[in-house]
Amino acid sequence: MTTPQQLEADLGWALLAVLRTYRQLSEARLTDLPGGPRGYHVLATAALGDPPSQLAMARKLGVDRTVMTYLLDDLEAAGLIERRPDPADRRARRITVTPAGNERLCAVQRSLREAEEALLAPLAPEDRRVLRDLLHRLAVGLQAGPGPGVCVEMHQLTDPGPAAEPC
Incomplete structure (x- = not known):
């Protein structure tokens, strides 16, 4: 039988407890962003300029390429990103963040920092x-x-x- 002390010393239990609370706090701040948490990760990754293509970004983020297409469609429709042909490979698409996307990303990151501070308050x-x-x-x-x-x-x-x- 597992004792409360053993459970509290279990890394998996602790990570799950922290992750569950972080998810609740952060998802509430991402509801109006196209794609929610996944949309945030796509937008933040695009802002870094890496990886260089839509397919590479899908692989890096562990997102199915079809789901990535829908996420990018939604972010593009909201004016937050643009897809441009890659000059080195016209079949590939480079994802760039628009000025509106940068503003939105900064606002979301400020909000997420507030959520992190609430999480780490203890x-x-x-x-x-x-x-x-x-x-x-x-x-x-x-x-x-x-x-x-x-x-x-x-x-x-x-x-x-x-x-x-x-x-």
Whole structure:
């Protein structure tokens, strides 16, 4: 039987609790943006100018290419993005953010920062900074892909002793 202390020490439980609250706070701020949270990710990624094509963006964001087409249609209809032929490959489309899209993105990001502050309110300011830094480093590391030694026994994450059995 799982005790409350074991549950609270479980990373998955903690991540899910934080994610659930973050989703509630952030989705409420994205309801009027075409595509909601997915539309935000597309708009933010397009603002960075990377990846270079519609198909590459779909792959990077893990969005089905058909769904990506509908998201882009909605964002374009709202005047937030434009699709332009890629000069290097006229079959490919580059996604660019319009001035109105940049303004909207800034407003949404300000609103999301307010949601983040509400979420992180139980933490001291320094703890908030550390948590953001650690999450960012973890996310960047995960985006880089798995490296050598990816297979790690769960108990090795909390117990530095030798593993009972190899992976």
